[in-house]
Amino acid sequence: MKKLFVFMAISFMAVWGQAAELKSPNGSFHLSFEVKDGAPVYSLQLEGQPVILESRLGLELKALEPLTNGFKLAKVDESSFDETWEPVWGETKEIRNHYNELAVTLEQEETDRAMVIRFRLFDDGLGFRYEFPEQDNLTYFVVTDEKTQFAMADDHTAFWIPGDYDTQEYDYTTSRLSEIRGLMDQAITPNASQTPFSDTGVQTAS
Numbered sequence: 001m002k003k004l005f006v007f008m009a010i011s012f013m014a015v016w017g018q019a020a021e022l023k024s025p026n027g028s029f030h031l032s033f034e035v036k037d038g039a040p041v042y043s044l045q046l047e048g049q050p051v052i053l054e055s056r057l058g059l060e061l062k063a064l065e066p067l068t069n070g071f072k073l074a075k076v077d078e079s080s081f082d083e084t085w086e087p088v089w090g091e092t093k094e095i096r097n098h099y100n101e102l103a104v105t106l107e108q109e110e111t112d113r114a115m116v117i118r119f120r121l122f123d124d125g126l127g128f129r130y131e132f133p134e135q136d137n138l139t140y141f142v143v144t145d146e147k148t149q150f151a152m153a154d155d156h157t158a159f160w161i162p163g164d165y166d167t168q169e170y171d172y173t174t175s176r177l178s179e180i181r182g183l184m185d186q187a188i189t190p191n192a193s194q195t196p197f198s199d200t201g202v203q204t205a206s
Helices: 178-186
Strands: 010-012 019-023 029-036 040-045 050-055 059-061 071-085 094-110 113-122 125-131 143-146 157-162 173-176 202-203
Touching: 019 071, 019 094, 019 113, 029 071, 029 094, 029 113, 029 125, 157 178, 173 178
Parallel strands: none
Antiparallel strands: 010 071, 019 029, 029 040, 040 050, 059 143, 071 094, 094 113, 113 125, 157 173, 157 202
């Protein structure tokens, strides 16, 4: 197994006020993050062209104040990771896991709660997740709705499967975003384990 690991970490109490930026390892992707009027928002460009327009982030919780607004940017951590590993089987001999990472710590002053949004920007795409540090005012909770937005800048080509509560056992479909509604019926191959939730709701192919 061949492995290369590089890690650099930089912490700031604030970057350009309430904003931060990140580029992919080869510089083709450019992520912008900002706390705007208390709400976390992000956007993404590829080679200077918009891919995702300004989109909001956040979660709604059962019987608790939502994690959607009232935030300030408290901390920014930036790092890089580069690893090459050999799969047991597959189409390629080696797989490279190479990305730059931006972890933004948000503080909701009114509730004294914190949330981390961790972005990983690769040369071929973006991934992110919500994290919750150990804290007194947010221990056990139920997420009732995810308010993550993806404001696509154009009628992009997508690789998708129907959004489903119970399964990911679908063949993937390749189409323009505008074509999803019309292709949904033929994308669903019914069986007892499937529960699609929308005629336009999709998820990434696994």
